[in-house]
């Protein structure tokens with residue numbers, strides 16, 4: 001009776017649908033399924049933040065349309081967070097815009113910046129929304145493979161000249177989903193120089209900035225000299241404070257880019273619920289002990305999984321950040337994931353779901369407790385032994 005738009009038809013297929021169907025089938029049969037699939041924290045939002053929300057929601061003045069770039073107190077808290085932890089100065093009035101989760105900003109930004117036929121440079125494997133946001137804006141994604149031999153950093157020198165000429169946005173995400181890689185200073189300096197030379201905007205996705213291990217804090221993109229001239233950083237409270245369901249994040253950096261996104265959003269949504277923004281002030285301004293505790297929890301889980309997989313003779317690259325482990329399996333990732341699901345009732349994400357360059361890998365999300373991780377390793381051992 002009706003036909004979907006050409007734009008919708010261009011969206012990539014949901015590769016995990018079949019695995020998810022099988023997972024639900026196993027659950028319906030009463031099996032216990034160990035789920036390393038989704039990157040959604042199992043730990044609760046810290047009590048201090050929930051309490052701040054409880055207090056805020058009772059005030060009728062927050063029940064109205066929020067509008068604009070976000071509450072002044074939350075934007076101020078964001079700028080103080082950057083000053084304190086990253087030595088970055090941001091003008092809360094002009095250089096910060098609150099989002100309804102970072103995904104929202106990532107998906108919308110291309111609508112404000114690209115024309116039909118413009119190219120965006122998309123890391124692969126990568127978070128699918130870079131590609132999807134581009135396609136929804138009638139742009140063309142050019143995939144930059146992230147290879148293990150390059151520490152999962154894109155090789156900018158390999159991008160052909162004719163692509164560079166039409167490229168408008170470069171997406172980067174470190175600490176990286178799914179590979180868990182971090183970017184070093186020299187790479188970030190090179191990338192800023194490269195994008196300034198070729199007049200390409202950088203969208204830097206810092207969703208996992210606070211999830212790091214062994215005390216090695218990732219480098220802030222905006223702390224690189226010149227980054228603000230061509231870049232916008234998208235950040236989120238989702239992973240740092242176990243708040244994926246609350247939907248709050250922000251865009252910050254270049255004033256023109258922030259204004260463009262804010263102007264676009266004025267026409268699409270009416271802002272982030274103010275009570276959530278008030279809880280956001282508590283997130284960034286209150287004691288960060290709970291965040292440190294969360295890092296320790298993920299680190300223990302990481303160590304448990306790494307140790308278990310090493311004993312099974314997998315070549316494991318130890319994650320320095322994020323709550324993902326990206327494991328090389330040297331075989332088809334869809335069939336490997338399916339074998340784990342059907343024979344061991346373990347869900348992992350097949351690497352190919354993040355793009356063709358993810359083939360040969362699977363991703364574990366460390367969003368389950370250590371006991372279950374140990375149990376999963378035993379089950380994987382049985383499956384491999386019986387293969």
Ligand SMILES: Cc1ncc(COP(=O)(O)O)c(C=O)c1O
Nearest residue numbers: 101102103127177207236238249
């Ligand atoms: C790399 C990356 N960026 C952004 C997001 C979106 O996070 P949110 O919209 O909850 O802020 C995710 C979520 O998994 C992600 O993995």
